[in-house]
Amino acid sequence: MRITLKTKIWLTILTIVLMFSFFSLYYFPSQQEKYLLDNYNNEVQNLTNTISLGVKIALKDENFEGVQTAMSFVKDDQRLLFVNLWVTDTTWDNDHKSFKVSDSLLKTYPEDTVNRHNTHSKNSIIKKRSEFASDMMNGAIELAVTTEYIEMGKKKIRTTSLIVSGVVFVIGILIGFWLSRNISIPVVALRNAADKVGEGDLTQRVINESGDEIGDLARAFNKMVADLAKAREELNKANINLATTNEELHKTVADLKAAQEQLIQAEKMASLGQLTAGIAHELNNPINFVTANIQPLKDDMADLIKFIESYDEIIRKNNLENKFSEIEKVKQDGNIEFTKKEINNLLKGIEDGATRTSEIVKGLKNFSRLDRNVFKKASINDSLDSTLTLLHNSFKNRIEIIKSYSDLPEVDCFPGQINQVFMNILSNAIQSIPAEGKIFIKTWQDQQNVKISIRDTGVGMTDEVRKKIFDPFFTTKEVGKGTGLGLSISYGIIQKHNGEIEVFSKPGEGTEFSIRIPVTQQTIN
Amino acid sequence: MGLNINAQDAALTAISNPKGAPATMKMSELKSIMKGEKQRWSDGTKVSIVLMKTNTATGEITCQKIYNMSGDKVKRFWLGLSFSGKADAPTFCNSLAELESIVAQTPGAIGILDRVSTGTGIKTILVDGKNSF
Numbered sequence: 001m002r003i004t005l006k007t008k009i010w011l012t013i014l015t016i017v018l019m020f021s022f023f024s025l026y027y028f029p030s031q032q033e034k035y036l037l038d039n040y041n042n043e044v045q046n047l048t049n050t051i052s053l054g055v056k057i058a059l060k061d062e063n064f065e066g067v068q069t070a071m072s073f074v075k076d077d078q079r080l081l082f083v084n085l086w087v088t089d090t091t092w093d094n095d096h097k098s099f100k101v102s103d104s105l106l107k108t109y110p111e112d113t114v115n116r117h118n119t120h121s122k123n124s125i126i127k128k129r130s131e132f133a134s135d136m137m138n139g140a141i142e143l144a145v146t147t148e149y150i151e152m153g154k155k156k157i158r159t160t161s162l163i164v165s166g167v168v169f170v171i172g173i174l175i176g177f178w179l180s181r182n183i184s185i186p187v188v189a190l191r192n193a194a195d196k197v198g199e200g201d202l203t204q205r206v207i208n209e210s211g212d213e214i215g216d217l218a219r220a221f222n223k224m225v226a227d228l229a230k231a232r233e234e235l236n237k238a239n240i241n242l243a244t245t246n247e248e249l250h251k252t253v254a255d256l257k258a259a260q261e262q263l264i265q266a267e268k269m270a271s272l273g274q275l276t277a278g279i280a281h282e283l284n285n286p287i288n289f290v291t292a293n294i295q296p297l298k299d300d301m302a303d304l305i306k307f308i309e310s311y312d313e314i315i316r317k318n319n320l321e322n323k324f325s326e327i328e329k330v331k332q333d334g335n336i337e338f339t340k341k342e343i344n345n346l347l348k349g350i351e352d353g354a355t356r357t358s359e360i361v362k363g364l365k366n367f368s369r370l371d372r373n374v375f376k377k378a379s380i381n382d383s384l385d386s387t388l389t390l391l392h393n394s395f396k397n398r399i400e401i402i403k404s405y406s407d408l409p410e411v412d413c414f415p416g417q418i419n420q421v422f423m424n425i426l427s428n429a430i431q432s433i434p435a436e437g438k439i440f441i442k443t444w445q446d447q448q449n450v451k452i453s454i455r456d457t458g459v460g461m462t463d464e465v466r467k468k469i470f471d472p473f474f475t476t477k478e479v480g481k482g483t484g485l486g487l488s489i490s491y492g493i494i495q496k497h498n499g500e501i502e503v504f505s506k507p508g509e510g511t512e513f514s515i516r517i518p519v520t521q522q523t524i525n
Numbered sequence: 526m527g528l529n530i531n532a533q534d535a536a537l538t539a540i541s542n543p544k545g546a547p548a549t550m551k552m553s554e555l556k557s558i559m560k561g562e563k564q565r566w567s568d569g570t571k572v573s574i575v576l577m578k579t580n581t582a583t584g585e586i587t588c589q590k591i592y593n594m595s596g597d598k599v600k601r602f603w604l605g606l607s608f609s610g611k612a613d614a615p616t617f618c619n620s621l622a623e624l625e626s627i628v629a630q631t632p633g634a635i636g637i638l639d640r641v642s643t644g645t646g647i648k649t650i651l652v653d654g655k656n657s658f
Contacts, residue, residue, distance in 0.1 A: 062578055062600055064607045064614035085608070087601075107608035136597040136604075 006184040010176050017172035021165045029157045036153050044145050045128045047074055051083060052130035052141040059134045071109040071141070079149050081125060083109040084142040088131075106139065124148060186214045190221055202229035254472065280364035287361055290354040298347050305340050359389060375412035375521045380443055380450050381405045383415060387422040388441075395430045395439070404442040411450050412521040417493045421501075424486040425454050425513050431477075432458025432511060448519050449499075455512035461505045469503060497521070535586045536657035538638045539650040540625070545570035545633030549651040552658060558635060559591045561603070561612030570633035574615035575624050583621065583639040590658070591637065 003011075054070025071083045085107040092099040124147045131140040186208050193204040202225055208218035315324050388401060395401070429439050437457040444451055461469070461476070468474045470491040475484035494501040497517050505511035539555055545566040550558075557563060564572055577584035579596025588599045607614035618624040621638055628634040629646035641649055641656055652658045 059600070059604070062617040064604055067604070068608075106605060136600045 004184075005187055006180055009179045009184055013172050013176040013179070017169050020168050020172075024161045024165045024168065025158075029154070029161050032157050033150075033154050036150060036157075040145075040147075040150050041126060041128070044126050044143060045130070047077075047145075048128040048130040048141055048143040051143060052132045055085060055139075055141055056132040056134050059136050067107075068109070071107065074143065075110070077145070079145040081144040081146055083144075085109075086140045086142060088138040088140065103140070124151075126150075182210065182212075183214060186210075186218060190218060193221065193225075197225055197228070202232060257472070276364045280361045283357070283361045287354060287357050290350070291358055294347065294351045294354055298351070301343055301347060305343070308336070308340075362386075364390070376415055377410040378413050378415035378418065379410050380408055380418070380452060380517070383419050384422055384441060384443070384452070387419055387426055390423070391426055391430060394427075398436045399430060399433055400436075400438045402438055402440045404440070406444040408443055408445055408450050409519055411517055411519050413497055413517065414493075417496070418517075421490040421493050421515070422452075422454075424490045428486070429454060429456035429458060429511070432456055432460075434459065445519075446516070449516045450519060452515040452517075453512060454515075455510060457510045460507045460509050460511055462507055466503055466505050470501075535582075535639060537583075537586060537590055538641050538657050539635065539652055540628055540638055540642045540647045541635040541650050542628055542630075542632050543646065543648050544568070545572070546635050546648075546650055548648065549654065552653050555650075555652050555658075556591055559637075561606050564612065566633055573613070573631050573634040575627045575631070575634050575636035576615045576617055577621065577624060577637070578617045578619055581619070583637070584617070586639065587637045 051070050051073050054073060055067050058064070058066030058070055067085070071085060074080050074083065084105055086103045087106045088101060088103055090099050090101050125144050126147055127142060127144040129140050129142045131138070133139075186206070189208075190206050193206050196204045204225060205222050206218040208215050315321060321328060384403075384405075426439070433439075433456060439457075440453070440455045442453040442455075465476060469487050471484075472488040473484035474488075491501055494515060494517070498521065499515065499517040501516075502514045503511065504514070539550075545568060547567065558572060559574060561574070566572060576587055579585060579588055579599055585596055588594055588596045592599045592602065594602065603612075603614045606612045616627055618627060621640075624636050624638065625642055625644045625647055628636040629644060635650070649656055
């Protein structure tokens with residue numbers, strides 16, 4: 001059972017009041033009545049003794065009026081009922097061997113004693129006796145007084161006790177209320193405030209201006225809550241700072257990760273570029289031999305064919321066919337005419353292959369140009385073509401490339417990185433077309449900018465995907481088939497060129513990338 | 526107090542204030558007056574008895590001759606008489622002079638001496654025709 005502070009206060013007050021009431025209503029009155037009765041008895045006895053002494057002196061002086069005066073000593077006492085003067089006589093028998101003592105009433109004061117005596121019960125009378133002895137006689141004074149005054153005194157004591165108890169009870173109740181108001185109520189208010197503070201409400205304050213311990217407690221509580229609020233505010237600020245720092249840290253980590261990936265990718269691309277450049281360089285010489293020798297070979301073959309034809313013409317003009325029948329037979333068996341045509345076709349095929357190979361090598365060289373943090377003048381159209389050349393195998397026979405190039409000035413750029421951007425965008429465009437489709441490539445100049453539009457008729461993408469395609473590591477490809485860094489790196493490269501890259505797409509309607517690159521760069525990034 | 530006087534031999538004299546008491550009376554009449562049996566003199570004056578204290582020689586003789594009692598019994602006699610309201614108690618004196626003085630000053634007073642008084646304002650009552658008895 002939980003006893004509240006208020007209940008404890010009231011129990012304490014009630015206990016004190018009840019104990020006081022017990023003492024004031026029962027114990028003290030009974031003690032006072034006892035003392036009163038004792039004092040009354042003593043007083044009556046003393047009065048009796050005084051009268052007895054007075055009578056004795058008067059008798060000794062043979063002053064009978066003095067005896068009466070002594071007996072009327074208490075005549076003005078309101079409590080007096082009567083005073084008796086008894087004479088004690090000893091009566092011997094005739095043989096003077098035995099005697100008996102008898103009291104005889106000699107005098108009673110006042111005269112109407114009988115009447116007054118009858119008006120009182122035995123319980124309301126205190127009767128005291130004081131014996132005396134003189135030469136004249138032995139006797140005793142008997143004084144009887146009423147106890148009415150004692151009863152009145154008792155009644156007065158009880159009434160006073162009752163009033164005092166009532167006053168104490170009322171004072172106790174008032175003290176109870178006062179204590180409740182000054183202790184219980186502030187403590188309860190303090191508890192409620194503490195509960196609310198515990199629930200997180202730090203605006204709670206306790207109003208108590210008293211100078212006692214409760215007031216000190218309230219002030220200490222208020223200071224504690226204020227300090228707590230201040231500490232929490234500082235903590236919140238620290239948390240916010242920490243969250244901001246954490247967010248920045250995460251961003252920094254992401255940036256670092258992206259930068260690291262970019263570095264890795266750049267390094268890979270650089271290595272690939274070096275490798276490609278090396279291969280292209282190595283291939284370039286033999287291809288140059290082939291390309292350079294094809295034309296002389298063709299010329300030589302033409303001369304040979306011309307020589308053979310001239311030789312045939314001379315035979316025909318001089319009718320020497322019979323003499324050169326064996327040669328003719330060789331010609332017939334060898335199908336020289338077909339051989340001549342085939343030689344031309346073969347030479348053309350060799351020439352086409354060499355040209356094609358040369359273009360590939362040129363494209364590789366162009367694509368793998370090493371950027372050394374210095375903007376170089378480069379042709380955007382050439383970059384696009386080089387990229388298309390490298391991607392030729394992935395789209396030939398199913399995707400039609402529709403170019404719409406304008407005459408463009410060469411732009412300040414890192415050509416290798418620009419090629420990487422076109423490679424990423426065109427690769428995605430080719431991959432977004434599941435079967436056959438078209439890719440529209442358009443370039444044009446807009447004031448001091450070169451603009452490129454690459455639009456495909458692929459599957460397109462949702463807005464949700466579109467918003468994330470430049471985020472690092474975001475990919476819609478299967479696991480292992482895409483790093484999710486291609487477009488992120490491309491975005492970074494265009495930013496690095498102070499340009500812009502935008503994407504427009506709708507599911508089922510294809511995708512268009514729009515790129516803007518300034519013609520000239522003010523600074524080298 | 527021991528008394529060497531023989532009461533039978535000692536002579537007593539009855540004196541009175543000039544007012545009230547008669548000049549002569551019988552012994553029985555004197556004893557009756559001394560026992561409070563008479564409250565007023567013939568002229569209406571209130572009888573006032575004046576005696577020597579019972580512990581004096583004269584008082585003791587008076588108790589013997591008038592009351593035929595001891596002194597204490599005389600006192601108890603008068604105590605009872607006075608408390609019963611039948612008579613006023615006598616005035617007990619310590620000396621003869623005091624007794625004479627009181628008798629002389631109190632109208633109707635009557636007292637007992639052991640000699641014939643010569644004081645003024647006092648008259649000697651002849652008891653059975655004698656000054657002393």
